[in-house]
Amino acid sequence: MxxxxxxxxxxxxxxxxxxxxxxxxxxxxxxxxxxxxxxxxMACFLFPIISKSLGLLISLAVVACVWGLGWQLSEEGAQxxxxxGWGAPLGIxxxxxxxxxxxxxxxxxxxxxxxxxxxxxxxxxxxxxxxxLWLFLCGALNALFLSSDIFNLYVTLxxxxxxxxxxxxxxxxxxxxxxxxxxxxxxxxxxxxYLLGVAFLYHSFGSLDIAILAQRAEPSPAVWAxxxxxxxxxxxxxxxxxxxxxxxxxxxxxxxxxSALLSALVVKASFYILLRMWLEIFPMxxxxxxxxxxxxxxxxxxxxxxxxxxxTRLKLLIAYSTVSQLGYLFLAFPLGISIAxxxxxxxxxxxxxxxxxxxxxxxxxxxxxxDDRIAALSSIAQRLPLTLTAFALAGISIMGxxxxxxxxxxxxxxxxxxxSGQWWWGVILLLGGLLAAAYxxxxxxxxxxxxxxxLEARDVPARxxxxxxxxxxxxxxxxxxxxxxxxxxEIGSPFGEGGTG
Numbered sequence: 001m002x003x004x005x006x007x008x009x010x011x012x013x014x015x016x017x018x019x020x021x022x023x024x025x026x027x028x029x030x031x032x033x034x035x036x037x038x039x040x041x042m043a044c045f046l047f048p049i050i051s052k053s054l055g056l057l058i059s060l061a062v063v064a065c066v067w068g069l070g071w072q073l074s075e076e077g078a079q080x081x082x083x084x085g086w087g088a089p090l091g092i093x094x095x096x097x098x099x100x101x102x103x104x105x106x107x108x109x110x111x112x113x114x115x116x117x118x119x120x121x122x123x124x125x126x127x128x129x130x131x132x133l134w135l136f137l138c139g140a141l142n143a144l145f146l147s148s149d150i151f152n153l154y155v156t157l158x159x160x161x162x163x164x165x166x167x168x169x170x171x172x173x174x175x176x177x178x179x180x181x182x183x184x185x186x187x188x189x190x191x192x193x194y195l196l197g198v199a200f201l202y203h204s205f206g207s208l209d210i211a212i213l214a215q216r217a218e219p220s221p222a223v224w225a226x227x228x229x230x231x232x233x234x235x236x237x238x239x240x241x242x243x244x245x246x247x248x249x250x251x252x253x254x255x256x257x258x259s260a261l262l263s264a265l266v267v268k269a270s271f272y273i274l275l276r277m278w279l280e281i282f283p284m285x286x287x288x289x290x291x292x293x294x295x296x297x298x299x300x301x302x303x304x305x306x307x308x309x310x311x312t313r314l315k316l317l318i319a320y321s322t323v324s325q326l327g328y329l330f331l332a333f334p335l336g337i338s339i340a341x342x343x344x345x346x347x348x349x350x351x352x353x354x355x356x357x358x359x360x361x362x363x364x365x366x367x368x369x370x371d372d373r374i375a376a377l378s379s380i381a382q383r384l385p386l387t388l389t390a391f392a393l394a395g396i397s398i399m400g401x402x403x404x405x406x407x408x409x410x411x412x413x414x415x416x417x418x419x420s421g422q423w424w425w426g427v428i429l430l431l432g433g434l435l436a437a438a439y440x441x442x443x444x445x446x447x448x449x450x451x452x453x454x455l456e457a458r459d460v461p462a463r464x465x466x467x468x469x470x471x472x473x474x475x476x477x478x479x480x481x482x483x484x485x486x487x488x489x490e491i492g493s494p495f496g497e498g499g500t501g
Contacts, residue, residue: 078492256363268317297330305435
């Protein structure tokens, strides 16, 4: 068949895309991402004998679903899905844009790593409890990131918090149970503040849908009360300084894959809600509150870094590092321009992957030697070369050095501070990087110290070492190939190019 000039190649291109459209175009991936892990969690609860295999399979399937959702968004733009055919304000809407896609992608990527790691970490008895809880948590995360209703966000926050508390308690022991109970009380208190704020908004504007509230919300005493209550509840759950008191013990006492979950994903969920509501419902909030969030973020960067440097146990050091790194996310609020939001989100992405790798490395060290004292690292360093390489590579991103995702994030935040004329936030970035370098090199220095005696170390499953290393390498790839994630953020983005929150 003869085609006009150029028509043949276009026709072939359309034919090649047709199967992709048939496979990906009509599937409601936004719903599948929520239903699949929740059903998987129920199946793991009912049939524990297959929980490990099923958990791994579902984690892989979630990654494929995120790919499908990303393809839909890149072709069609942001999507809204009315559950059961009843949309807002009467029904429930799900919503996916570049921001929510980024969050479910982080959850899927880190979640796959955690699933592979956990398959070699837990004993059969603990695994029977871990897999259903983890899949319920995965479903809650996806539902949270894709919800467009502030009451449904509350429901998903509750499910997320309860499963996270149960996972912390898997470690057993008095210290772990105490940390889990403290975590539970903090979650309940944060949820109460959030729910009271939601009640103020519903009473004032008669809707719970974010898009409708964005159109109706106007400055009023009720709105200011809602801003204060919702922000307090979410900041408590995010563990922003000085409300971080519950985080170090919970993260340090939990099993290693649970620590990775908490640091990489769970504390980011409440930040996501705060960011979404700040950009869409509360853009009228003045600069004073934004500056306050920035000051708290700066204090977190410095305080968390200093406390991390003082620790003698590896998991506690990593936990306080999380307190510090969370502070960077809040530097975007006073900066308020598009590049600052992108920097904060890229920091969220890079930190999630790097911190998951770090906690997995710490878990390998504990599994091998039964001890996470930093001073004892030299005695088992030669037995875990892949693990220690993973920790060092993740540390490059935590310090913000090239070529890592952490470097890209800090560079964007630095550029935003210069563009907005607020140079002092750049100083915080520099000081935080120096503190991070100090505590990372504190660990690495002990690794290369000649041990007085080499301890007998237990074998660590290869999958646990390779998973930690794989996630650490992803952080380096995020520094080398940043353009694609940054472009995804702009799909239906609530922050325009150069715009303010």
